[in-house]
Amino acid sequence: IDDGRWAEARIGHDRASRTYAFRTFLDHGVRLALGTDWNVAPLNPMLTICAAVTRATLDGKNPNGWFPQQKLTVxxxxxxxxxxxxxxxxxxxDKGSITAGKLADLVILSHDIFSIDPATIKDVKVLKTIVGGKLVWEPGMGQGN
Known part of the structure; x- marks a missing residue:
């Protein structure tokens, strides 16, 4: 959670406690969408997933998570x-799940993120990227292939 490093100092503890309220949203039936704020935050989706699950801040000051009651499961x-x-x-x-009739956009990862220590999700690498059912990237292919 990148903003956890500065949010409380800028907007105060009370307001900061209501930001990134992922657990509260889900518990109240909100359909939650995650992504990145690239180009002001890293593009890597593994960092976003890791942050949502651990709520750890990049500065290491919140080892149990920034407002840990808002953690999600993997x-x-x-x-x-x-x-x-x-x-x-x-x-x-058309997309969002691996379902017959959908676009078949998916990645093959270096590790099963459902079975590893959540804190290590940030280190998981993409081995292959498949878009529309076609392999579009793997190591050695370069960009844009």
Missing amino acids: AEAVQAYTMGSAYAEFQDA
């Missing part, structure tokens, strides 16, 4: 990043 974070984001862009009929 499954909830992945669903928000995939199906939730597809829903947010009105594309959930």
